[in-house]
Amino acid sequence: MKNKINLLFLIFLIFYPFKLLALIEVDITRGNLNPLPVAVSSLSSTEDDKKALKKVLDINDLGLEISKIVENNLKKSGLFNPLNKEAFLQKPDIAHLKPRFEDWALIKAQALITGKVNFQDEKLRVEFRLWDVLAGKEMLALAFTTVPKNWRRVGHIITDKVYERLTGEKGYFDTRIIYVSEKGPKTQRVKRLAIMDQDGFNTKYLTLGNELVLTPRFSPTNQMVTYLSYFKNLPRVYLLDIETGIQEVVGDFAGMTFAPRFSPNGKKIIMSFAMDGNSDIYTMDLENRIVERITNHPSIDTSPSYSPDGKYIAFNSDRSGYQQIYVMKSDGTKVKRISFGKGLYGTPVWSPRGDLIAFTKLHKGKFYIGVMRTDGKGERLLTENFYQEAPSWSPNGRVLIFYRETKTDSKGEGFSAKLWSIDLTGYNERLVDTETDASDPSWSSLLSN
Amino acid sequence: MFLSFLLSACATQTAKKIDSQIQGDVYTGTDTVEYLADGVPDRVFFATNESVLTTASRETLRKQAAWLRKNPEVTVVLEGHADERGTREYNLALGERRANAAKDYLMTYGISSSRVSVISYGKERPVDSGSNPLAWSKNRRSVTVKAN
Numbered sequence: 001m002k003n004k005i006n007l008l009f010l011i012f013l014i015f016y017p018f019k020l021l022a023l024i025e026v027d028i029t030r031g032n033l034n035p036l037p038v039a040v041s042s043l044s045s046t047e048d049d050k051k052a053l054k055k056v057l058d059i060n061d062l063g064l065e066i067s068k069i070v071e072n073n074l075k076k077s078g079l080f081n082p083l084n085k086e087a088f089l090q091k092p093d094i095a096h097l098k099p100r101f102e103d104w105a106l107i108k109a110q111a112l113i114t115g116k117v118n119f120q121d122e123k124l125r126v127e128f129r130l131w132d133v134l135a136g137k138e139m140l141a142l143a144f145t146t147v148p149k150n151w152r153r154v155g156h157i158i159t160d161k162v163y164e165r166l167t168g169e170k171g172y173f174d175t176r177i178i179y180v181s182e183k184g185p186k187t188q189r190v191k192r193l194a195i196m197d198q199d200g201f202n203t204k205y206l207t208l209g210n211e212l213v214l215t216p217r218f219s220p221t222n223q224m225v226t227y228l229s230y231f232k233n234l235p236r237v238y239l240l241d242i243e244t245g246i247q248e249v250v251g252d253f254a255g256m257t258f259a260p261r262f263s264p265n266g267k268k269i270i271m272s273f274a275m276d277g278n279s280d281i282y283t284m285d286l287e288n289r290i291v292e293r294i295t296n297h298p299s300i301d302t303s304p305s306y307s308p309d310g311k312y313i314a315f316n317s318d319r320s321g322y323q324q325i326y327v328m329k330s331d332g333t334k335v336k337r338i339s340f341g342k343g344l345y346g347t348p349v350w351s352p353r354g355d356l357i358a359f360t361k362l363h364k365g366k367f368y369i370g371v372m373r374t375d376g377k378g379e380r381l382l383t384e385n386f387y388q389e390a391p392s393w394s395p396n397g398r399v400l401i402f403y404r405e406t407k408t409d410s411k412g413e414g415f416s417a418k419l420w421s422i423d424l425t426g427y428n429e430r431l432v433d434t435e436t437d438a439s440d441p442s443w444s445s446l447l448s449n
Numbered sequence: 450m451f452l453s454f455l456l457s458a459c460a461t462q463t464a465k466k467i468d469s470q471i472q473g474d475v476y477t478g479t480d481t482v483e484y485l486a487d488g489v490p491d492r493v494f495f496a497t498n499e500s501v502l503t504t505a506s507r508e509t510l511r512k513q514a515a516w517l518r519k520n521p522e523v524t525v526v527l528e529g530h531a532d533e534r535g536t537r538e539y540n541l542a543l544g545e546r547r548a549n550a551a552k553d554y555l556m557t558y559g560i561s562s563s564r565v566s567v568i569s570y571g572k573e574r575p576v577d578s579g580s581n582p583l584a585w586s587k588n589r590r591s592v593t594v595k596a597n
Contacts, residue, residue: 186578212573214537228541233568235541256545256569259538272542274569277500277549279542300542316539322498323539346536360536386580389536405533412578440537 023132023139024110026079026166028398030425035081036166037108040071042085043115043128044093052119056148063092063117066126069155070113070162072199073173077163078428083109096129104133111139113162123147126154130162140165152201157448172394173198176444177401178216178225179419181205182437186408186415193227195242198443200433206240215390215440216240219262222444226250226260226269237271239286250284253291257282259302264310270294272302281315281332294332305349305357306330307374314338314348314357314374325359327374338376347390350374352445353397356424360389360402369402371424382426395445398424401432403439475503476586481576485593489516492592493551497532497585500546502554510551513593514558524596527551529569532585537571544569551591566596 026036043063045053053062067085074080088095089103096114104112115128127143142161146154153174160171181194193206193213206225207213216227225240229247237251237260251257255275262269267286272279281294281304295301299319306313314327325339325348339345343363350357354374361368361381367388370381388404401421408415417439419432432441470478474496483491491513493506502510517523529548531540548567556562577584 187575189573212570214541214573235568256541258541272538274542274545277546277553279545300539300546302542303536303538316536318498318539323536344535346539362534365534387533407580408578410579412580412584415578 023135023137024166025168028079028167028169028425035079036110037083038074038080038111038113039083039088039104039107039109039133040067040074040085041088041090041095041112041114042067042092043117043126044091044096045117045119049117049119053117053124053148056119057151059151062124062151063115066117066151066155066158067113067115069152069199070159073156073159074162076199076430078423079163079167080111083107099131099133101131101133101136104131109133111162111166113158115158119148120145124151124154126158128158128161130165152197153447156198160446169398170396170446172396172399172443172446174447175395176222176447177419177432177441178206178218178444179403179434179438179441180213180216181434182417182439183209186412193225193240194434194436194438196434200435203435206242206245215259217261217442218444220264220266220445222447224262224266225442226262226271228258228260237269239269250286253282259304261305263306264308270304270306270313272304281313294330295328295335296332303347307350308352308354312350312374314350316346316348323362325357325372325376327357338372338374339379340376341379349391349393351393351397352395356397358391358393358400360391369400369422371400380426382422382424383420383429388420390440392441392443394443399428400424401441401443403441405439470583471586473503474499474586475505476583476589477505478587481587481590485513485595486516489513491594492590494586495547495589495591497534497589498543500543500550502550506551507554510554511558514555514560517555517560517564518558522597524564524566526594526596527565527567528574528592528594529567530574530588530590530592531572532588533572533575533580534585535572540571541569544571547589547591551593 071082112131118125130140156174159173163171192209196203212230214228237257260271303316323344328335368381372379391400391402476494527548529544575588
């Protein structure tokens with residue numbers, strides 16, 4: 001997708017200290033009840049640069065706007081508490097050169113982010129530093145250049161680097177969400193594919209809404225999307241190139257194909273094919289178009305999801321009489337049921353770390369998003385609601401995004417569908433901003449690495 | 450006191466009305482049903498998670514088969530649907546299974562499979578937007594639609 005973009009990391013003067021215990025660290029394995037107080041100083045720029053950038057982007061103070069993106073990301077992670085800029089005593093340009101740590105300690109900041117934006121040769125040049133206020137030390141310093149229109153991504157990349165330095169794990173901020181945008185009455189929903197930045201900005205609509213579309217999923221490189229379209233009233237799996245807009249049918253079988261996902265190497269699509277009342281799981285090799293049947297059972301087999309190493313497939317089947325989660329080898333052998341709790345289980349999705357499977361569970365009229373280990377043990381329910389389903393993992397495996405629908409009132413009104421996210425810890429449940437009602441989210445991998 | 454008596458009486462009546470429209474989790478009412486021809490209902494209903502045809506459904510489908518035999522030029526699409534209380538992908542499969550249950554029955558009554566196609570909408574096209582057992586029972590259906 002945007003990987004090609006000239007995000008040249010000119011990594012300069014990295015003072016990357018060895019794991020010094022004195023420096024701040026953030027533990028992301030537990031629900032964080034004491035988010036780390038962090039001061040995100042506005043990124044400074046000269047008056048001339050400000051004027052030039054105003055011309056190009058129509059933004060008065062780009063450095064300030066970028067710092068707000070970082071603040072918003074950090075706040076939504078639930079791990080950080082960005083402090084109010086009005087309390088800052090030191091000016092951005094001076095703070096970036098040499099912070100007066102006493103001033104920042106005074107307002108209880110433990111970490112400080114400073115930076116600078118230049119406009120050179122039609123490119124943005126951004127540098128930033130992360131400081132440990134109490135230790136009085138620089139923890140990280142990076143610079144990079146990009147085209148001006150990528151300015152929001154600059155904020156996301158800074159957040160990713162800060163997150164990684166402080167938590168020890170990769171971030172998930174320079175990412176996008178593809179989802180189904182919804183409009184209209186519940187009985188006649190108009191659905192369109194939409195894509196946006198992880199923080200809800202830069203929404204683009206990829207289909208017009210003339211036909212029903214469902215369940216979009218990113219390819220591993222984020223360039224392609226596979227989804228279900230009812231084009232010409234034939235529900236089939238399609239492939240869409242996000243940059244070019246070219247669509248093609250891949251599941252053109254003699255019946256409905258649905259529930260598509262990419263294999264981890266992006267070379268195959270795995271999907272369900274339904275014929276004569278029976279749904280089984282198939283793969284199609286995208287290069288030679290060879291189709292392979294993976295399951296062969298009179299029950300419903302659907303919602304397949306590969307393990308990140310491609311060796312296993314988790315899927316949904318009602319062969320026991322009710323919807324349960326099964327795992328098999330990727331050739332379809334060694335099928336094993338893994339969900340044994342009370343209720344029905346659906347939509348298994350393998351974590352990018354490989355150790356967990358996220359799922360939807362229906363029990364006693366309530367829907368849950370939960371996780372279990374790949375052998376089915378250690379089930380943990382993260383959130384309960386009237387209706388919610390379809391979890392998708394953040395690329396670092398720390399956050400799940402899913403959709404939730406409301407119960408309508410006695411007149412059948414008040415329906416809405418929204419995206420939500422929750423940490424793997426079960427804390428930090430949040431509504432995800434979307435321009436319209438939304439469902440079926442799929443989280444991209446990191447756009448830059 | 451009097452008012453509360455009235456209210457409770459009213460509530461019981463509503464409950465009875467709903468009960469009389471659902472039997473064994475299957476919708477038995479008629480307010481969403483349309484007719485392909487005089488006396489030929491266009492749809493059959495299912496229990497939660499089920500695709501088994503009830504006695505009433507089989508009777509409806511026999512009427513449809515008779516009508517199709519009388520009108521050999523007509524082709525139909527069977528549209529299978531599920532209620533909103535299930536995951537989207539599973540419901541797509543379930544809708545397909547329901548429509549095929551209806552198709553199989555039509556075929557046993559002599560209707561050629563070339564005249565009957567099947568499409569599943571899963572939970573995408575409810576007829577009743579309510580979030581209650583009665584609305585869900587109306588939405589678990591296979592509808593026979595004239596295609597030509």
